[in-house]
Amino acid sequence: MKFYTADYPDGIRAEHLSEAVSDTDLDLLKEIFFQFYEDPQNQLPYDKENEWGYLWIYGGPYYTSEAVDDLFGSYLPEETLDRLISELESVCAVWSPTPDDHPDGSESFxxxxxxxxxxxxxxxxxxxxxxxxxxxxxxxxxxxxxxxxxxxxxxxxxxxxxxxxxxxxxxxxxxxxxxxxxxxxxxxxxxxxxxxxxxxxxxxxxxxxxxxxxxxxxxxxxxxxxxxxxxxxxxxxxxxxxxxxxxxxxxxxxx
Known part of the structure; x- marks a missing residue:
């Protein structure tokens, strides 16, 4: 399983993420996360009668902890996951999958x-x-x-x-x-x-x-x-x- 980013155009294997992430810099993880999840206001149609005020046409909503665990839960230590969740929750409370989402960061089948x-x-x-x-x-x-x-x-x-x-x-x-x-x-x-x-x-x-x-x-x-x-x-x-x-x-x- 690989993730593709600006620093890793040829892909970085999921099991190597912990080696590439520093104790203070979670930018790599956030770059990957935003490939698969986004703020619902970016693309979802608004619907005041629906959950959280949006029509969830791409699935969700997903709490930050759910989305982070889906992508990284098997590969990163708990303390890193907790810090990432905390930083992402300052951006948005719930997330929508991006339209071209491939779950778990895996290659397209x-x-x-x-x-x-x-x-x-x-x-x-x-x-x-x-x-x-x-x-x-x-x-x-x-x-x-x-x-x-x-x-x-x-x-x-x-x-x-x-x-x-x-x-x-x-x-x-x-x-x-x-x-x-x-x-x-x-x-x-x-x-x-x-x-x-x-x-x-x-x-x-x-x-x-x-x-x-x-x-x-x-x-x-x-x-x-x-x-x-x-x-x-x-x-x-x-x-x-x-x-x-x-x-x-x-x-x-x-x-």
Whole structure:
């Protein structure tokens, strides 16, 4: 997983961030953060009836601690994270993802890997992304991004149960482990892909209903925050399925 900045045009790996950040200068981290999150007033349409006064068309809102943990939580010591959160909170209380956000700072999955090493890295990044999205859904607080949907959507159930989310997270974890430390195993990949594809199909049906309801309500009172989290999870799952399939293909393994 790499981040690209003015000082690191060729990218800096996430696990090397702690070595590049000084005790007093967090500019590198802030430069990366602003690639993925921004003040909602920059681009979001204003809606006085919606959460925090904006229509959250790109997902969110996210508290500073959530956004910082999403990007850097696995790579930086707690004291550095706390200082970064404090500095960012002096700028804005909640954040919107930027329109071209690639969650977790990972490379875009639009470009297919051409080597098995690249494919492993794509799988690891995509798996981490899926697990982060699952945790975001589990931790999504009531009332954030949810403002009493229109009557016709009040009974809409979540597309995945807690047990389903556990399976998705476990499948992503198995693929992350396989890509990081273990020999490639076609049977493990096949089982994980089956779980992920089933979850993606369930969310797709929910996403269709969500989009229709959001358009009908003009977004003013629909729970965009939670709906966007589900859609983001589906996108991340699809990225992981694609990355894993390409990895198996490069290894000439049946799956």
């Amino acid at each position: 639009d470009e297919e890997p051409t080597s098995t090493d690249d494919a492993r890295e794509f799988v690891r990044s995509a798996a981490q992304q899926v697990r982060a999205r699952v945790e975001a859904l589990r931790n999504h607080p009531p009332g954030i991004g949810h403002n009493h949907p229109p009557e016709e959507t009040e009974q809409t159930e979540a597309p995945l149960t807690n047990a389903d989310l556990d399976e998705v997270s476990a499948a992503a974890g198995a693929l992350e482990y396989a890509a990081a430390d273990a020999p490639a195993d076609a049977s493990t990949a096949s089982r994980a892909l089956s779980v992920l594809r089933a979850a993606s199909a369930k969310i797709r049906g929910y996403a269709d209903k969500f989009i229709v309801a959001a358009v009908t309500a003009a977004g003013a009172r629909f729970g965009l925050g939670e709906g966007e989290l589900w859609i983001a999870l589906k996108t991340s799952i699809d990225d992981l399925v694609s990355a894993t399939s390409k990895w198996m293909e490069l290894l000439n393994l049946p799956f």
